[in-house]
Amino acid sequence: MLTAAVAFALTAAGLAVAGLRAHRRRFRSATRWFAVALLPAGLYLTGLFPLARTIAHALGDWAAGVVLDPRVWTGIVLLAVSAGLLLTTRWVGRRSVSESESRPAAAGPAPARPAVPGTPARPPAGAGATGAPDAAGPGRPAKGGKRDDGLGGDFADIEEILRRRGI
Template sequence: MLTAAISFLLTAGGVAVAGLRARQRRLRSATRWFAVALLPAGLYLTGLFPLASTIGRAFADWATRLVFDPRVWTGVALLGVSAALLLATTRWGARRDAVESAPERPAAAGPAPDRPAVAPAPPKPKKRAGGKQDDGLGDFADIEEILRKRGI
């Protein structure tokens, strides 16, 4: 009964604010207020308030256990230690394999398989006869030079 009263009071208050906004010719704001004002009544009539209460209690219980239960913190510590050991062991093993297999490879075999090959550098622009560098524009550079000579 209290839930119904609160939800319909919230709806009535929101509708009142929407009416005030509409009276001030703020129709977009009034529409938003009216839409939000209908939510509490809709939630009550569909029966979603008890569901929200159940979800809220379950979340609060979980959070309380997470913070105050030493078993949970022990589990978090075990997960952290296992992840750290797993990462440290695999890195150590990978480095050890790389050091042991390095002398076995021939020196002229090319780049190491775990390292990407270096991409070749892009070609440098060629120098033009006038001492200017070719910037890849071709005919546009010639047109620009002609326009500059004529003062355009």
């Protein structure tokens, strides 16, 4: 019975604070207070207070056992070693991936993949077939004529205007 009185008293106090907040036109804060105020009554009516008491008692017994029982300390050490091994393997895996990306591949550059599935692959802008930048520089056609940028010449006039303006 005392639990019910405390739960409903907390709910009433929270509702009073929510009402004051709403009176001051702080509606977001009032809504938060209202939501928190409903928790004690909801926990009591669903019967979760006795469950919380049981969980707290079990955790207290476990904590007392941790201090005195060497078997529990062995379990804690095993959990720490397991977590350390998992974190270390993850760190080494990420490190090896980053090192392999920074080193050039022995077999040559990877083939260019299309940005959208179903479109033909093309080399990056400003790169020739070998992956090296063109002699004329990026955005300029190679000495042999027009470059194949995959646009089919649709934007040739726009490219010319931008080139004249230095963009």
